[in-house]
Amino acid sequence: MSALTSVGLEGVQVTHHFDCFRATSKEKVAQKFGVHGVNVFARKAEAQMPNRRNV
């Protein structure tokens, strides 16, 4: 997830997990290496407002 924050995305979170290799020919390999599907949310930062100077 650090790959997402390092490019400027915020609020990164895994929202769902999926056992997408269940009942496929790769099921055992997927289990061995912990391979599974995830949903990930992230947001691009809002544009920063320019600093206001007191007048």
Place this chain on the structure above:
Amino acid sequence: MATSCPIDLDVLRLRSEIASLYTRVAAQPDGEFHFHRGPAYAAAFLGYDATELEALPADCSRSFAGVGNPHLIAPIDASATVVDIGCGAGMDLLLAAHRVGGTGKAIGVDMTPDMRDRARSAAAAQGLRHVGVIEGDATSLPLPDASTDVVISNGVLNLVPEKDKAFREIVRILRPGGRLQLADIVVQAPLSEDIRRNVDLWAA
């Protein structure tokens, strides 16, 4: 999710292998593959609404090979501009197109001509004139800066060796405050260098 690519990975060969694999999926979605395809899988394993999928052209949902469900992450608003990176035959793209409606845009990007053809045909069959399908890949999106409200992608970025470049492209096309709703695979165990250099395993 690993973000770096082994320096001697043959990226061109990997790209060719992936294009070949997904061309076969487009042509023969019921063929022998090591991953699930189709709307029944999407509904049973990934939480898609079976009724919504039944309303889509079968040609786009039969080739679906996603690993998650970007639509579960957050609702996509009407009038939004959505980009689907690696849209394939267009199942997620068309679902997004229905959510944004005619005042929004749903743009699919895919590097496989056969998949793009299927996505275009499916959109045309449903009269979705606000759908665009364009050639491109995740590391070089042919879209303007800050033009997109929501980027979705499903089972694609794990196939991209240059993940940092792909993520920077996503940030570039998102407007400030825009969202990434990503579905992809993760590997929890550490992988050896041999495995990480193996193009066949990357494409598998």
